[in-house]
Amino acid sequence: MLRQAVRSSYIGFFGTPGLPEAAWLSGIGGLALAGLERVGGGPRVPARRATRDYLNGLALYRANMLRRFTRPTERRTSVPVQALAPTHDAFMVDQLQSNAGRWVDDFRFHRFQGGHWSVRSRPAPVARRVRAFVAEIESGAPRPVRNLTAQQARRHGGAFAGQVAVITGAGSGIGRCLAFELAERGARIVAVDVNGPAAERTAALCSLVTPGSTAQRVDVTDAAAMHALAAWVRDEYGVPDMVVNNAGIGVAGPFLEASTEDLERVVDTNLWGVIHGVRAFAPMMVEGGGGGRIVNTASAASYLPSRLYGAYSATKAAVLGLSRSLRGELAGRGCPSRRSARA
Numbered sequence: 001m002l003r004q005a006v007r008s009s010y011i012g013f014f015g016t017p018g019l020p021e022a023a024w025l026s027g028i029g030g031l032a033l034a035g036l037e038r039v040g041g042g043p044r045v046p047a048r049r050a051t052r053d054y055l056n057g058l059a060l061y062r063a064n065m066l067r068r069f070t071r072p073t074e075r076r077t078s079v080p081v082q083a084l085a086p087t088h089d090a091f092m093v094d095q096l097q098s099n100a101g102r103w104v105d106d107f108r109f110h111r112f113q114g115g116h117w118s119v120r121s122r123p124a125p126v127a128r129r130v131r132a133f134v135a136e137i138e139s140g141a142p143r144p145v146r147n148l149t150a151q152q153a154r155r156h157g158g159a160f161a162g163q164v165a166v167i168t169g170a171g172s173g174i175g176r177c178l179a180f181e182l183a184e185r186g187a188r189i190v191a192v193d194v195n196g197p198a199a200e201r202t203a204a205l206c207s208l209v210t211p212g213s214t215a216q217r218v219d220v221t222d223a224a225a226m227h228a229l230a231a232w233v234r235d236e237y238g239v240p241d242m243v244v245n246n247a248g249i250g251v252a253g254p255f256l257e258a259s260t261e262d263l264e265r266v267v268d269t270n271l272w273g274v275i276h277g278v279r280a281f282a283p284m285m286v287e288g289g290g291g292g293r294i295v296n297t298a299s300a301a302s303y304l305p306s307r308l309y310g311a312y313s314a315t316k317a318a319v320l321g322l323s324r325s326l327r328g329e330l331a332g333r334g335c336p337s338r339r340s341a342r343a
């Protein structure tokens with residue numbers, strides 16, 4: 001409550017007679033707002049608003065906010081409500097965004113990477129979500145479980161509550177185990193694998209602990225399919241918080257005896273699969289402005305030479321090199337409120 005009070009302190013200023021009007025009319029208020037937009041991940045070019053707009057906004061605050069603060073009553077609604085909650089909102093604490101569900105019968109909650117000004121800096125994804133909401137309501141479709149409120153997600157776990165993790169190679173082994181661990185900690189998983197039924201099973205098991213996981217059958221060597229996957233994830237869940245490029249295959253044996261097809265297959269899967277994953281998801285994570293994590297599964301073979309793993313080592317060393325370089329390139333990108341954002 002204290003944190004929210006600090007973030008809402010401007011509302012008190014709006015309530016003082018005459019002062020805010022003087023700020024808007026003198027232009028100081030407009031400059032201050034443009035500054036706030038810049039640091040809060042707003043559009044590069046601040047909006048040019050007419051003084052009348054500022055004064056209308058002020059009147060809205062006075063008519064609605066102050067009166068409700070002084071005479072709070074419980075007002076429930078049966079009208080479906082969708083909350084689009086940016087991950088880095090400078091003015092709203094997390095609880096305020098998600099707790100509205102307590103007073104709404106049909107509450108749909110979507111978290112997306114972005115800041116308070118995302119409606120103007122990234123209107124397309126916001127508009128897409130609004131369109132999808134209208135379509136869901138008009139079609140009478142039941143509320144999808146992946147629209148978990150942050151509150152519900154928190155009940156299921158801790159550190160990754162409410163987050164979305166895309167994991168390739170999630171149908172088996174390390175990918176599946178990672179999916180389980182993240183789901184256990186509250187994340188919803190997009191389980192991706194070339195083996196569709198295996199991915200389905202991972203998603204179904206993840207949903208038992210944190211509802212809202214889904215499976216996608218995608219071959220990571222297919223660039224177009226990976227980009228289509230990224231677009232689907234953005235539409236369904238918003239920009240993911242974590243992408244794990246984990247799908248990989250092992251090829252063992254003397255390098256000189258490997259066929260060209262074998263070599264192409266291992267490079268396509270282990271290296272190109274990671275490249276496609278990064279190129280499909282990283283731009284939206286940077287543009288989203290909320291940071292995020294990209295994890296590429298390499299191997300001890302990235303460092304250790306071996307007589308039997310020449311081709312495999314080559315791909316894994318390349319994945320390590322790429323990941324280290326990307327870490328430098330992306331650190332701090334697109335995350336205005338967290339300069340130390342890691343990639």
Ligand SMILES: NC(=O)c1ccc[n+]([C@@H]2O[C@H](COP(=O)([O-])OP(=O)(O)OC[C@H]3O[C@@H](n4cnc5c(N)ncnc54)[C@H](O)[C@@H]3O)[C@@H](O)[C@H]2O)c1
Binds near residue numbers: 175219
């Ligand atoms: N198991 C190990 O000891 C070990 C050690 C170091 C690194 N790794 C790496 O960890 C990752 C996972 O290995 P694992 O042991 O869990 O393997 P695994 O074979 O158990 O799982 C890999 C999954 O990736 C999927 N996959 C393969 N090709 C794909 C493609 N083109 N598109 C989409 N999915 C595809 C498979 O269907 C499978 O479900 C790999 O990158 C591997 O190189 C494994």
